[in-house]
Amino acid sequence: MAFDVQEFKKEYQKKFEELFAYGYEAGSKTEQYIALGDLVRGLYSEDWIQTITEYNKKKEKQVYYFSMEFLPGRMLKSNLLNMGILDCVKQGMEDMGLDLDEVARAEVDPALGNGGLGRLASCFMDSIASTGLAGNGNGIRYRYGLFKQKFINGYQIELPENWLRNRNVWEVRKENKAVIVRFGGDVSFTQEDGDGRLRVRHENTRDILAVPYDTAQVGYNNGIVNNLRLWSAEIPYGDEARFSTEEQREEVKRITEVLYPDDSNYEGRLLRVQQEYFFSSAGIQSIVRYFKRLNLDWSLFPDKIAIHINDTHPTLAIPELMRILLDEEGLTWDQAWEITKKTVSYTNHTILQEAMERWPETMISDLLPRIYQIIQEINRRHIDKKTPLYGEELSQRTAIIANGQIKMANLAIIGSHSVNGVARLHTDILMADTLHDFYVMYPQKFNNKTNGITQRRWVQIANENLTAMLDETIGTEWKSDPEEIKILKAHRDNKMVLDKLEQVKLANKKRFAAYVEQEMGIEIDPTALFDVQIKRLHAYKRQLLNVLHILDRYLQLKDNPNANLQKRVFIFGAKAAPSYYYAKQIIKLINSIAYLINNDPSIKDKIKIVFVENYGVSLAELIIPAADISEQISLAGKEASGTSNMKLMSNGAITMATLDGANVEIRDNVGDDNIFIFGLKSDEVQEYYRNGVYNSRDVYDKNPRLKRILNLLIDGTIPGVETEGRDIFDSLVMYNDEYFLLKDFDGYLQAQYEADVAFSDRDRWNRMALMNIASSGPFSSDYTILRYADEIWKIKPQSGSKFN
Ligand code: NBY
Structure with a gap:
């Protein structure tokens, strides 16, 4: 990026005064940081638009990384580094009597994840942009991140982490890209248009508005700026009357209020599954909307879109994609199923039984009646197809629904074309033991992708x-x-x-x-x-x-x-x-x-x-x-x-x-x-x-x-x-x-x-x-991500990328 120290200083002073109406010398560290962040965002905005325009123009295949958690760390220095202006800005700040490191520490570290899984997602976002891959993140904009830990008398105390207390300079609210996510309601079938096709009527739903906040993912010295899209739950415009009580309004906000603070035990709670469906559905809807603009035949969907689910938390993306293709786009089951399987891939991050997500059937049927029907149908077809091939016992062990529970890993494996572990030993254990039944049925789906870091x-x-x-x-x-x-x-x-x-x-x-x-x-x-x-x-x-x-x-x-x-x-x-x-x-x-x-x-x-x-x-x-x-x-x-x-x-x-x-x-x-x-x-x-x-x-x-x-x-x-x-x-x-x-x-x-x-x-x-x-x-996660791209997603680095 062409930029010199003098120019930077001028721009910075201008930006600061524009924002705060006084000189930067008198500003607090937070204000000095906000001015710099704001300036930096302006500097990559052209590349950001350009990158998206290029992808659209070339109808490039894109990957969407669905993750319940992202742990990006502070973004200021990382953006400066990747833009190639870290040294210049450091010098400029020093000239102005400011210490970049001190200013950078005023950024709140967004703790929108628990640990390894969330941090991996962020290393991957950096590597996807830096290797020049067309990729997007999809997740939740939690109002409160992972709790702030204090020790009192040696005991852990948890305090709320209000990471948005100051302005978040990196995010851009995209109101025009909002979508409606529907919960509850009644499902019925009608025969319309006389074409003999059953139409699904889904009425009396509770509708929540999903508003995206986009954050740029700047590639390393390559001019690529990808997007991380995090969704926030709001009351739909014009629908305020239906949410007249404080309690009703609270219920909406609650969905994206706080990150579940457990990295090993899944929480079988209603709110958690609401979160999972909320961002999965919003993500799928925005992908489908994009695909329709390309004006291509539905069968080409997997040639343009790869959807990766980071552990089972976004698994409802599978029945959600099925729902849209069937109910809204009128595809047949077989067409929709082919497309879904070819599009989705899944990473497993643990063999701990207590971390394996299972939802009570009744919870899903009440909260997501149409999704529940689709899961039932996926399960029925799976059992029907596999029983003659593998016998009753093995087939039943791989069932998605059993004993009143829905097993998310089983749905993720059956509804995707790739299942990977995160280190060689881990993948070997999955194949030989934890997921052995599935390995017998689908050996070609299993592969290893050892983790990496940036x-x-x-x-x-x-x-x-x-x-x-x-x-x-x-x-x-x-x-x-x-x-x-x-x-x-x-x-x-x-x-x-x-x-x-x-x-x-x-x-x-x-x-x-x-x-x-x-x-x-x-x-x-x-x-x-x-x-x-x-x-x-x-x-x-x-x-x-x-x-x-x-x-x-x-x-x-x-x-x-x-x-x-x-x-x-x-x-x-x-x-x-x-x-x-x-x-x-x-x-x-x-x-x-x-x-x-x-x-x-x-x-x-x-x-x-x-x-x-x-x-x-x-x-x-x-x-x-x-x-x-x-x-x-x-x-x-x-x-x-x-x-x-x-x-x-x-x-x-x-x-x-x-x-x-x-x-x-x-x-x-x-x-x-x-x-x-x-x-x-x-x-x-x-x-x-x-x-x-x-x-x-x-x-x-x-x-x-x-x-x-x-x-x-x-x-x-x-x-x-x-x-x-x-x-x-x-x-x-x-x-x-x-x-x-x-x-x-x-x-x-x-x-x-x-x-x-x-x-x-x-x-x-x-x-x-x-x-x-x-x-x-x-x-390096650069190599890890190139293997995902090559072997699972089937996408290539942009021409001009050194990894192309
Ligand atoms: O994923 C970690 C693994 O323990 C670690 O070995 C691996 O390196 C890393 C990246 O692949 N898993 C992990 O961090 N898991 C979670 O954070 C997590 C979070 C939520 C839930 C389960 C696991 N949950 O069920 O809510």
């Missing part, structure tokens, strides 16, 4: 020090083609490069230490080993195993204050679902241990524990560049992929890992010398579950070191955790330790003490860090 945000923006060092050492090719970072391997024995890398890491650790000192009043030593576990709090992710290791160190130092142990800072960031009692108990436990150890003078700062409040994308950008160890210690088979593992690796942290999710592929890429692997393998876990011979009580009795640690939970050593300590102890010792922490404990300790040894050899450690960075290229 190094633009996670290295270029989050880690400017590393970026500068890489540019200096290997040139800038890696920025547009992440695989090129492998050139760095040539420097593995270059002492100067290794030292520089150490300096980069140290600078990042100092930056994080300053934050911790400022926000939490805890002093940490930037030369200590920073051991990081950042992810949602869940039993399967085993933050508790990390805790057991910390307690082991604690006991060693209590026994011998001069024990030769590597100084470590244990850093946690995690939100627990508000209704997840056990996860909240673990938070309280960690905070209590932190209090105990951080304030014990005999530990002499050999251990510090930092549990940051309100972990999210912005904090991740601060913590990840400062990490030495990346904790990826889920029970093998449970973590579908993980993506923080990739972000941390790209920033030179060494992974402490079980062979779970994408850790397996990370190990394949970095090699055994540059990762710490321990613990049960996935098939061993399976075997234990099957034959049931695991006895955690036995491990407790026979392992004195572990026994001593576990007893700390119940002997009063840790103040303030009488209930939590007892419950957690019981879960591990008395209720047979569902996630095999005790079984994996010895292996974990051994790997941790190996890490100590490695860390004390500075050259060795820096070389390991270098090898991790140099091997991280394949985990």
Whole structure:
């Protein structure tokens, strides 16, 4: 983008005065940020229009990524970077006496997602635009994002996250693109027009207006600006009389009021299914409206449109597309079904049974009577067709409706042409186990797409020090083609490069230490080993195993204050679902241990524990560049992929890992010398579950070191955790330790003490860090997205894109 510093300064001052009617010097940080954001939006608006016009003119096939969650992080610097004007703007701001980073921090981080699934959606949006693919996002404009987490007396407290309190400069309300979404009502059939065709009459519905808010997704240095469309629920214009009471108006607003804060347990509530249908229907309606403008035969729909559903939350898009094609466009069932299947594809993100969405039949039949009929018909035809081929039993196991419930994964698989897992191991488990019945029926639908991350945000923006060092050492090719970072391997024995890398890491650790000192009043030593576990709090992710290791160190130092142990800072960031009692108990436990150890003078700062409040994308950008160890210690088979593992690796942290999710592929890429692997393998876990011979009580009795640690939970050593300590102890010792922490404990300790040894050899450690960075290229979401485009969506990067 042609733009110089002088011009920028002039434009910025003008914009600020236009908005606030005084000079920028007197403005608040928020005002300074809003002026800059507004200016930036103006700068890409022409490309935004141009991109859409081009797609329309060329009748380009487009993908629509349907996701209940997006976690984009702050957008200012990301947009500046992708527009190629980050350095220019930084300089201009500095000239005007402003600090871009400080101004950027005034942006509220939109937390419209829970964790991995939502963040993946945002990495994908960035990669779709940056590889030059015609793609759009479709989701919900929640009024309140994921709750704001506070710790009070060590307990998690949830506060509402009003992310729209200031103006959102990036979104554009598109009132003219609003659609009506209908709930409830009566369905009847009539024979009209004498053509013998049944017409569906759907009357007395409750109509909600879906208003889209569009946000630009700026591609990296390629002039492409795609669209993310988020829907907001409103009362239809002219319909105010039907919503005369406050209660009725509240009911409408409630639909897009708040994000469900659970990343592992689906909520079988009416409001949740309303949300799901609301944005699925609105998205499908706007796609159909677009397609009709192209004036093509319906059979060409799948040649112009790909619809991807991010987990099962948008699955109602399938019967909704069927409904429109059948009832509104008059296609036959077979025509509509062919089109729907060819258009839709589905990603599975979990094998946890409690996360599998199932809706009571009556809930769907009351709320969405026509959709319910269509699901019934899909199910009936499925069973009729598959029973003669696969027999009664297998067919019934794959039924969409059973025992009064509607199984969304079954509908998603049957109604789509592609089902993918998010890491090799995860996809293998889906095919061999979780979705095996479907794999037998539809082997050709199954495929793997290992997750990825965008190094633009996670290295270029989050880690400017590393970026500068890489540019200096290997040139800038890696920025547009992440695989090129492998050139760095040539420097593995270059002492100067290794030292520089150490300096980069140290600078990042100092930056994080300053934050911790400022926000939490805890002093940490930037030369200590920073051991990081950042992810949602869940039993399967085993933050508790990390805790057991910390307690082991604690006991060693209590026994011998001069024990030769590597100084470590244990850093946690995690939100627990508000209704997840056990996860909240673990938070309280960690905070209590932190209090105990951080304030014990005999530990002499050999251990510090930092549990940051309100972990999210912005904090991740601060913590990840400062990490030495990346904790990826889920029970093998449970973590579908993980993506923080990739972000941390790209920033030179060494992974402490079980062979779970994408850790397996990370190990394949970095090699055994540059990762710490321990613990049960996935098939061993399976075997234990099957034959049931695991006895955690036995491990407790026979392992004195572990026994001593576990007893700390119940002997009063840790103040303030009488209930939590007892419950957690019981879960591990008395209720047979569902996630095999005790079984994996010895292996974990051994790997941790190996890490100590490695860390004390500075050259060795820096070389390991270098090898991790140099091997991280394949985990770019650019490649992941190109594989989706090529193998699932059948779309090609725009001509002119370097990926074309
Ligand atoms: O998706 C995560 C997986 O746990 C992680 O391994 C993977 O890397 C990531 C991206 O593929 N899953 C996840 O984040 N799931 C959710 O956030 C989620 C949210 C809501 C619901 C279920 C799961 N829900 O049922 O409401």
